[in-house]
Amino acid sequence: MYIRRVSRKNKNGTTTAYLQLAHNEWDPKAKYAKAKVIYSFGREDEVDRAVLERLVQSISRYLSPEAALEAQHAIGETAEFLFQSSKRLGGAWMLHQLWHKIGLDAILETLFADRKHQTSIERLIFSMVANRALNPSSKLAMEDWVREEVFLPDLAEVRSQQLYRAMDELLDVQSQLEHQVYCAVSDLLNLEVDLLYFDTTSSYFEVDPFDVPEGESFRKTGFSKDKRPDLVQVVIGLAVTREGIPIRSWVWPGNTSDLSVVDQVKKDLIGWKLGRVISVTDRGFVSEENLRTLQKTGGHYIAGEKLRSGKEATEAAMSRKGRYHHVRENLQVKDIVVGDGEARKRYVLVYNPKEAERDRARREQTIDQLQAHLAELKQLNGQAHTKAACQLRSHPTYGKYLRQLKDGTLKLNKQAIRDAEKYDGKYLIRTSDDTISAEDVALGYKQLVDVEDAFRTLKTTLELRPMFHRLEDRIRSHILLSWLALLLVRIAEVKTGETWNVLRKDLDRIHLGHFSSKNGDVHQRTEMTAKQRKIFAMLEIEPPPRFLEIQPKA
Template sequence: MDMTVIKQVKQDLIGWKLGRVISVMDRGFSSEENLRILQQAGGHYIVGEKMRSGKAAVEEALNRRGRYQQVRENLHIKEIIVGDGEARQRYVLVYNPSEAERQRKEREKLLESLKEELEGLRQLPNEAHHKATCRLRSHPSYGKYLRQLKDGTLRIDKQAVREAEKYDGKYLIRTSDDTLSAEDVALGYKQLVDIEQAFRTLKSTLELRPMYHRLEDRIRAHVLLSWLALLLVRIVEIRTHESWPKVRDECERLMLGHFSSKNGDLYQRTELTAKQALFLAALGLEPPPKILGIHPRT
């Protein structure tokens, strides 16, 4: 990620006169140059590390033995210190059992689909077979689980599958702040994950997907809309004591029925469930009218 973004953020924060700043960033911002900029004038960072980066410190952190400590539901952590002196680096390895199970099921589904592709490959004639082989090898999802034998035959790479299993439900965090507990580091990074989830919710549920991120006004507008969406999601979760997906899924069951006859059209909503009524009350919202429209035919 361009370090000019980091420099601009640091410059913008000067006017706030903050006593302490801890920047939380994902893996795209975690270059050593960016981290040095963040630590200027006493700043600190919490950043995600690319677990397959090949860096010696990351490999050592991932392979370090030790038990996880459960700090929240589906949030297990393990603190790891790598190196000494100026080379000292503090990591927190986070494990989410629920996410691990989701990733495992997704991979199993992908491998089943890949097996079907390989079976179909055997039925193709020479030129079509060659093109299909190249397509599978270059496929962004299938390709990483394939190996090619000396005779050109494609097989599922079981070693690659085992390697992928090692990372299920895990992410690695690095921090420069020794005053934070490992739990606070993990929860701080989780807030970033929640924000990114809000971006995905904004793009998928509300179908707001900017087309030209290179234009500054569009970038600012996108950030503002995403922040507002996140704010609304957090208000809903705090007031209902439920996660946003649960509230959304329950409220999506509220339907509008259209009843048509020779006498006219009637628009009527379904009855509120007990949970829907609780959610609306917690948010201070009136239920929608039971009858939304009556249109007699003349």
């Protein structure tokens, strides 16, 4: 390890020299050793070379096997280098590199170019996004997290009030940010946006419903998908590509119906000029009015249909005879058209043999249990018999397989069992697009699970809920930050094929150590494993350098 001097000729004819910390590495292809730069100190005329040489000698001795062994037995001030602290590095470094690769730093710096702050708004926003992905906490807790626990490039500390101001300013540029992020991500990942999957969820607040600010029309009680109807909530929507990348988020008052948001979502996405967009929605969105909305301005839809909806067209589609076509393992499809002219409707009936076996096994287990309950029922009489019979009739699973005779006796409903067999392993999809293949219809609807996975990541890994913000703007900004965190997380998952929990666990083992000596301070990362290096390689980003900072003392 040595100090290397390099020079560069300027346009005015002068020469500027720079000092670097380097060491020689053998190049097996070239068959000779090449200099590898470890750290750049800057211009020669701005640093004290003698101080640098003393520090480099200390580092070299400390890094040699003999000196390292000797250092293990050194105590207190007798050690040449003292280990001052350690911070988690890997996860934050990876998020920072992805953030830069997408261009989020440049986008935010441009949007906030006319706003002067002591600390960069872009860095404050990144810190909140990184915290949401790595260690979700309150803004007050983030002060210690940034200062003591994690290394964030170009950000040594934050104050909670700075973070709240950054949240307020982020909301001012939301529209431009969302569009520019979409364009940047589309270019980087070459996203296919002919199929967009949309769904909604709800998220609640741990506050007294009577403590909601007077006049607020945002946090409301409503149908809770979190099964907390007792708490006020908001409704959140996500549009996700077939690769599972969330390209946009929405938030509405907590009492908003799913069926009332489609028109806004459609208008917002058309404004982005995405070209041919097919909206894929679940069965909760299916109504004739809603489907017509999805078809406005030339759009199309793929929507799930309830098998037991009782609709005449649905029954006709289910009873239509014909052979299934094998498209993939455990995936067979049947293309069906019901009606003529403007009244015609296209359906795709999907059959999964493996899922059919599971449905059949679950039903047989249910029938066995039900027969056992009926046998027990015969041993009872009086009020105990009446109560047990009522419980069986009203049971959500057992009840549909029972019939009651005129004398009140409960029997198995064999016709209901035969009817249930017709639906094993099947689901029905409706589409307005006649040009897309039945296979793409089936696979497109199947990918709707990516939206559900995204919501699950938001609520669990990124800990979106519960939320404690009181102001509507802060709520909207909180969800916007969570969407940015989800965007980075999903890109990392898609690129590596690993879950975020696995990635975060592996990368958080990379630490940054702070070592001090009489000659200066050194900030050095821990050695990386082969798996950690592979993660960075798959993401096509640079891993953290061995030395992040070297500070000589005069």
